[in-house]
Amino acid sequence: MSKFLYASIGRKFLMSVTGIFLLLFILVHLTLNLLLVFDDSGALYNQGAHFMVTNPAIKVMEPILALGFLIHILWSLFITWQNWRARPVRYKKQDLAAASSWASRNMLILGSLILVFLVIHLANFFWKIKVSGSPLLEEEIVAGSNMHNTYALVSTLFKESLPFCLLYILGACLLGLHITHGFWSAFQTIGFNNKNWLKRLKRVAWVYAIVVAAGFSVIPLYFIFKF
Amino acid sequence: MADKILKKLNIEVWRQNNAKSKGKFETYTIENISTGTSFLEMLDILNNDLIEKGIDPIAFDHDCREGICGTCSLYINGRPHGPDSAVTTCQLHMRKFKEGETITIEPWRAKAFPVIKDLVVNRSAFEQILQAGGFVSVNTGGVPDGNAILISHEDAEEAMDAASCIGCGACVAACKNSSAMLFVSAKVSHLAKLPQGRVEAKRRARNMVAKMDELGFGGCTNTQACEAECPKSISISNIARLNREYLAARFSE
Ligand code: HEM
Ligand code: SF4
Ligand code: FES
Numbered sequence: 047m048s049k050f051l052y053a054s055i056g057r058k059f060l061m062s063v064t065g066i067f068l069l070l071f072i073l074v075h076l077t078l079n080l081l082l083v084f085d086d087s088g089a090l091y092n093q094g095a096h097f098m099v100t101n102p103a104i105k106v107m108e109p110i111l112a113l114g115f116l117i118h119i120l121w122s123l124f125i126t127w128q129n130w131r132a133r134p135v136r137y138k139k140q141d142l143a144a145a146s147s148w149a150s151r152n153m154l155i156l157g158s159l160i161l162v163f164l165v166i167h168l169a170n171f172f173w174k175i176k177v178s179g180s181p182l183l184e185e186e187i188v189a190g191s192n193m194h195n196t197y198a199l200v201s202t203l204f205k206e207s208l209p210f211c212l213l214y215i216l217g218a219c220l221l222g223l224h225i226t227h228g229f230w231s232a233f234q235t236i237g238f239n240n241k242n243w244l245k246r247l248k249r250v251a252w253v254y255a256i257v258v259a260a261g262f263s264v265i266p267l268y269f270i271f272k273f
Numbered sequence: 274m275a276d277k278i279l280k281k282l283n284i285e286v287w288r289q290n291n292a293k294s295k296g297k298f299e300t301y302t303i304e305n306i307s308t309g310t311s312f313l314e315m316l317d318i319l320n321n322d323l324i325e326k327g328i329d330p331i332a333f334d335h336d337c338r339e340g341i342c343g344t345c346s347l348y349i350n351g352r353p354h355g356p357d358s359a360v361t362t363c364q365l366h367m368r369k370f371k372e373g374e375t376i377t378i379e380p381w382r383a384k385a386f387p388v389i390k391d392l393v394v395n396r397s398a399f400e401q402i403l404q405a406g407g408f409v410s411v412n413t414g415g416v417p418d419g420n421a422i423l424i425s426h427e428d429a430e431e432a433m434d435a436a437s438c439i440g441c442g443a444c445v446a447a448c449k450n451s452s453a454m455l456f457v458s459a460k461v462s463h464l465a466k467l468p469q470g471r472v473e474a475k476r477r478a479r480n481m482v483a484k485m486d487e488l489g490f491g492g493c494t495n496t497q498a499c500e501a502e503c504p505k506s507i508s509i510s511n512i513a514r515l516n517r518e519y520l521a522a523r524f525s526e
Contacts, residue, residue: 054452054492055482055519132384132491138298139377141351142449145501151449158426231495237517240510262479271403 055235057125062235064118065228069254071111072221076261083268088197089188095191099175119161125244140151147228156224163217170203170210171196204269211266222259276309279367283318283375284319285364286331289388292395296388300375308368309456312355313338313345315367332391338363340504343439346446347392348379353443353502362440381442383451384489393461396442398488399456405484406477407460428466434461437505444499444507450491455499457481458515465518478518 050056078098081091098104142151149156174180175196182198203210231250233239239247282303291298303319310318313335320330336344345362351356356364370376378392386394436459444455461478464470470477486492493512500509 053482054454054486055516058492058494058516059520088386088494114329125494129452132451132489133382135382137348137351137380137382139351140405142498145447145498146449146496150494150496196423224329227495227499233517234495234513235493235511237513238518240515241508244510252442 058235060121062232064114065232067114082265091197092188092193093113122157149223159220204266205273211270214266215263218259218262222255225255226251276307277412279306285375286378289389292389306367310367312365313363327434327489332393334393340361340364343441346381348446354504359506366525381446383445402481402484406480432463432466435459435511438507442503447498447502452493453490454486454493454512455507457485458511461515462511474518475522479522482519
């Protein structure tokens with residue numbers, strides 16, 4: 047089995063499985079965070095966030111998610127390096143755009159930029175919520191139970207910093223680009239594809255990518271224009 | 274339509290004495306080439322010039338010159354088999370090029386396809402992959418009745434499409450990872466789609482992929498460049514089938 051994870055198709059299989067898992071996570075993450083724009087008092091969002099931190103299923107998923115990211119990132123470096131080694135002498139003149147999409151050729155670059163964003167993103171929110179704390183997070187009572195005012199933490203960042211808003215929009219677009227290729231590629235990798243499904247999967251990939259990019263962009267845009 | 278004459282072209286080409294020597298690019302000029310000339314004929318004409326000047330002619334692979342044997346190669350202006358689509362280099366014509374243009378010609382570049390001389394690379398890695406499982410093991414016996422096993426039209430068509438792979442290696446040359454997945458998937462598919470080949474499908478996929486990895490080809494990242502550059506337009510749906518067969522083989526172990 048360990049040989050499988052190092053074989054060409056095995057390596058790719060791991061990318062695909064973790065990629066699909068991350069795709070599902072991103073949809074849940076988007077749904078929850080869209081609550082930000084539906085209630086300016088923040089009660090709705092805080093309840094959502096409270097549900098996520100107290101729900102046992104989510105507690106179980108958190109380390110699995112971290113592991114999913116870790117494997118996806120480590121294996122992405124591993125396969126890119128392996129594939130790079132397969133051509134020791136490079137071409138002088140290459141016209142790659144004639145035959146393949148930009149995103150498909152630059153998944154590691156897109157992924158690495160997403161990773162940079164991810165680190166900043168975790169420092170902005172996750173770190174403050176879980177570790178360092180923040181005066182903005184002061185507990186409040188919503189619908190009879192005590193919870194952190196996560197809404198204050200998130201909305202303050204977007205209300206006060208245009209550069210951060212733009213960074214989050216950029217992050218959303220990079221992730222969208224990653225998904226335009228990643229979505230259908232993941233199904234191709236596990237063998238779920240044929241001549242008919244290729245067209246469908248590519249269409250769904252674009253829809254998924256646009257929903258993710260637009261969905262996450264809406265949040266900072268809302269705060270830019272509303273406040 | 275009458276052919277035009279390209280008065281002058283610059284040909285920038287990879288020259289390398291043998292597998293061990295370090296190669297480099299040389300640029301030659303060539304004059305008065307008809308647009309109706311095939312690309313390989315243009316190289317023949319250039320080679321005549323070079324021989325007259327006492328220069329070693331450029332070595333390149335070719336055989337049938339009608340797009341069926343898969344011997345010709347060449348990475349021309351950044352694309353395998355040049356700027357035309359769904360053709361081999363021997364079917365490429367000079368009408369695809371412009372007056373005064375510099376045409377860059379390189380050999381297939383892949384660790385598994387080492388250069389032998391100039392533009393000729395050693396593609397025996399493909400043979401080794403075929404030897405690892407690209408066949409149907411047959412026990413000899415009486416000739417079976419042709420209609421004894423029924424095959425649907427769709428299956429027959431898909432098998433034939435996959436079987437049209439001529440083993441040229443353009444897929445490897447086109448791929449940013451030098452992956453041989455399109456070739457291997459074509460060879461696995463044309464047998465897996467037919468009842469005689471079906472029997473060994475999983476074992477075949479596993480052994481051929483293992484050989485492919487061992488020989489130093491890269492892995493597939495689904496860029497689809499292979500399909501776009503393949504002279505026979507072999508579909509990447511074959512790669513999905515290979516993935517299926519391979520994963521099924523590994524998970525049933
Ligand atoms: C939430 C974030 C992410 C999602 C939803 C995601 C999703 C995906 C998916 C679905 C694939 C396709 C897998 C396949 O082709 O089989 C993929 C491929 C890839 N991912 Fe991500 N990914 C994310 C983050 C990252 C990060 C942080 C990196 C790394 C530094 C990264 C690097 C890559 C690379 C290099 C590939 C290409 C693999 C290949 O071309 O074969 N991804 N991703
Ligand atoms: S799949 Fe196409 S490009 Fe690859 S070897 Fe076969 S014919 Fe050539
Ligand atoms: S020489 Fe036979 S295919 Fe080109």
